[in-house]
Amino acid sequence: MSSFAAVDLGATSGRVVVGTVVDGSLRMEPVARFENTPVRLPDGWHTDVLALYAAALAGVGRASREVPDLESLAVDSWAVDHGLLRGGRLLGNPYHYRDDRTAAAVEDVHARIGAAELFSRNGLQHQPFNTVFQLVASARVGDLALADRVLLLPDLFGFWTTGHEVAEITNASTTGLLPVARPGRADDWDRELLATLDLPGSVLPELVAPGTSLGAVRDDVATEFGISGAVTVTAVGSHDTASAVVAVPLGVGEGAGDAAYLSCGTWSLIGAELDSPVLSEEARCAEFTNERGVDGRTRFLKNVMGLWLVSETLRTWAKQGRPADLNTLLEQAAAVEGPVPVFDVNDPRLLAPGDMPARIAELLGEQGDPVPTDPALLVRCILQSLARAYASALHDVDRLTGRRTRTLHLVGGGARNTLLCRLTAEAVGIDVVAGPVEATAIGNLLVQARTHGLLSGDLEALRRVVARSFPPRVHRAGATTNRG
Ligand code: LFR
Numbered sequence: 001m002s003s004f005a006a007v008d009l010g011a012t013s014g015r016v017v018v019g020t021v022v023d024g025s026l027r028m029e030p031v032a033r034f035e036n037t038p039v040r041l042p043d044g045w046h047t048d049v050l051a052l053y054a055a056a057l058a059g060v061g062r063a064s065r066e067v068p069d070l071e072s073l074a075v076d077s078w079a080v081d082h083g084l085l086r087g088g089r090l091l092g093n094p095y096h097y098r099d100d101r102t103a104a105a106v107e108d109v110h111a112r113i114g115a116a117e118l119f120s121r122n123g124l125q126h127q128p129f130n131t132v133f134q135l136v137a138s139a140r141v142g143d144l145a146l147a148d149r150v151l152l153l154p155d156l157f158g159f160w161t162t163g164h165e166v167a168e169i170t171n172a173s174t175t176g177l178l179p180v181a182r183p184g185r186a187d188d189w190d191r192e193l194l195a196t197l198d199l200p201g202s203v204l205p206e207l208v209a210p211g212t213s214l215g216a217v218r219d220d221v222a223t224e225f226g227i228s229g230a231v232t233v234t235a236v237g238s239h240d241t242a243s244a245v246v247a248v249p250l251g252v253g254e255g256a257g258d259a260a261y262l263s264c265g266t267w268s269l270i271g272a273e274l275d276s277p278v279l280s281e282e283a284r285c286a287e288f289t290n291e292r293g294v295d296g297r298t299r300f301l302k303n304v305m306g307l308w309l310v311s312e313t314l315r316t317w318a319k320q321g322r323p324a325d326l327n328t329l330l331e332q333a334a335a336v337e338g339p340v341p342v343f344d345v346n347d348p349r350l351l352a353p354g355d356m357p358a359r360i361a362e363l364l365g366e367q368g369d370p371v372p373t374d375p376a377l378l379v380r381c382i383l384q385s386l387a388r389a390y391a392s393a394l395h396d397v398d399r400l401t402g403r404r405t406r407t408l409h410l411v412g413g414g415a416r417n418t419l420l421c422r423l424t425a426e427a428v429g430i431d432v433v434a435g436p437v438e439a440t441a442i443g444n445l446l447v448q449a450r451t452h453g454l455l456s457g458d459l460e461a462l463r464r465v466v467a468r469s470f471p472p473r474v475h476r477a478g479a480t481t482n483r484g
Helices: 049-066 103-112 115-122 131-140 153-162 191-196 219-225 240-246 281-285 308-319 326-334 356-366 375-401 418-428 439-451 459-469
Strands: 003-009 013-022 025-035 039-041 044-046 070-077 082-086 149-152 166-168 206-208 212-216 232-235 259-264 268-274 289-292 298-304 407-411 431-434 473-475 480-482
Touching: 003 049, 003 153, 003 240, 003 439, 013 049, 013 439, 025 049, 025 439, 025 459, 049 070, 049 153, 049 219, 070 153, 070 240, 070 439, 082 131, 082 153, 103 115, 103 131, 115 191, 115 281, 131 149, 149 153, 149 166, 153 166, 153 212, 153 232, 166 212, 232 439, 240 259, 240 268, 240 289, 240 298, 240 439, 240 459, 259 375, 268 375, 281 375, 298 375, 308 356, 308 375, 326 375, 326 418, 356 375, 375 418, 407 418, 418 431, 418 473, 439 459
Parallel strands: 003 070, 070 232, 166 206, 259 407, 407 431
Antiparallel strands: 003 013, 013 025, 039 044, 082 149, 212 232, 259 268, 268 298, 289 298, 431 473, 473 480
16 A cells, blocks of 8 residues: 655644555544744755755655555645755755845846736736745846756755756746746746846756656665655655645535635635636736746735734734743634724735744734733734625635635634634625635645546546545534534
């Protein structure tokens, strides 16, 4: 019975999860969990990629010893971040996307190509951290000229473990340097855009689709981490959101066009799965993105700031010597009665690491609202503000696509947050179907299992496996029930 290891790198932690298909259901077992803490150096915020690699591979080694028939591993992570390499050597610790070094690069890029034209080429929501801006920032300080290769983080792991340099296409679509999908046109990097921005196209590797086998784990890696020599590395939807969307039970028991998703973790990605991108001026102005999904689908969605607002608030309190327990706060926040002030969670001032309560207080102050001093009240204010943003984004999804959403699937860590699910159901006014919590790891495992012949069929077939294996919890505006 073959097993697969998903290495899922998240904003605050990474994990290795082993999955097996038994009687058409997916069984999962966590084997390792490790911290991911961005490190602030004098030149900015960085990801400690070597620590992540060592912890992830140690986890795969453990899986390989405990599960003798481990067939493959696959890595997914957050998007846009990358390593610069020369002659196969990593040139430095990758910057973290929350670092604000790209401000001047955004201006440089827009001086050469207007925001509307950029959107018409790459279909992406403007984010100052999109790889295109990061690369221009690296070029400005001379770093890019030292590199002969740029690898997004999961592809960097793929290179270190197999020796093959590729760019998996779902994650490549978040760089800003890949043209939107057009029927009948082969996929390639946007060479014209690269030339316009004076970026060397030669640093970008060959594109591969999810479901491509990258080959066996290198002997030296297998020996170092105690991984069986038979284990291979598979490219899946290596953008975590792409893998999460695979595991949304969309269209199971409902009309395909009736459902939207909210992948809710550090970020909240809310949108619909479409056959082709929406490139209207309205979509650009509403800050929607068209990212590539697995099997050529389009992830039409909006990035909403997400539970980062809560985690960074807790981190701030801990640094100030006032640590708080999230579960207790959520219980207290659920009991809050009466009106709570709300703020714009998408305000760019909330993006960078730092004192989150102070920045929220500033936003509330600007609109003349009282600033909650009680921690539980602040948490309630954040969750209610998120729910309002979800309702507005979902309204835009319908407006921009001409669909009418009747069910919202909420997957990821946020599905565990009953208060958030309830507030979301109240704000959007339709059923919120919560789960699976581990959607990203599940999507990663399902694509591996399909690549290696344990499952077959389209995404709908994979989603039926999800629905069978992980019954969701339904939140209605006034009540919560278990389904399945
Ligand atoms: C979610 C995510 C989002 C991306 C953000 C930054 O984890 O991948 O999709 O916009 O992180 O990379």
